[in-house]
Amino acid sequence: MVSVYTHIKPFQKRAIDFFRSCLGEIGKEGQIRSVLDELFRKQAFFKELLASFGPALTDEQRVYIEGLAADVETSLDTVLIEQAMLQSILLALNPCLACKGHGEFYTHTGQSEGYYSKCETCGGDGVAKSAEEVMT
CATH class of the missing domain: 1.10.287 (Helix Hairpins)
Known part of the structure; x- marks a missing residue:
C-alpha cells in the first residue's frame, strides 16, 4: 500500500x-x-x-x-x-515539521534566558502524527 x-x-x-x-x-x-x-x-x-x-x-x-x-x-x-x-x-x-523533530521549542526571554516548551503539533515526541500510519 x-x-x-x-x-x-x-x-x-x-x-x-x-x-x-x-x-x-x-x-x-x-x-x-x-x-x-x-x-x-x-x-x-x-x-x-x-x-x-x-x-x-x-x-x-x-x-x-x-x-x-x-x-x-x-x-x-x-x-x-x-x-x-x-x-x-x-x-x-517522519519528523514533525513544526519543531523539526525535536519535540520542543526554545523561547528566548532575555539575552541569556529562555525556556523550553512542548511542541503542540506532535505532542512532544518529535514525530508527525502520520507516523503511526507509517508503521502499520
Missing part, C-alpha cells in the same frame, strides 16, 4: 515505504505467516518438548534439542532487535 505524504520528499517517501515493507515481512506475534509469530511458535514448541519429554531423552538427544532451541532464541532476539530498529528508523524518517 503506497501512502501519500505531502510534507515528505520523494526519496524520503521511498525510504519509508522500503522500511515499512521490511517491518511488514517481520510481522507481529499472532499474525499468520509472519517471521515473528513462527519464531514464537517454535520457541513454545521446544519449551513444551523439553518439559514433556526431557527426562525420556538421552543426553545426546537433549543436547541436540537444546541446541535447536538456542538457535530459535538467538533468531528471535535478532528479529526483535531488527523490528525495534526498523520502527525507530520509520519514526526518524
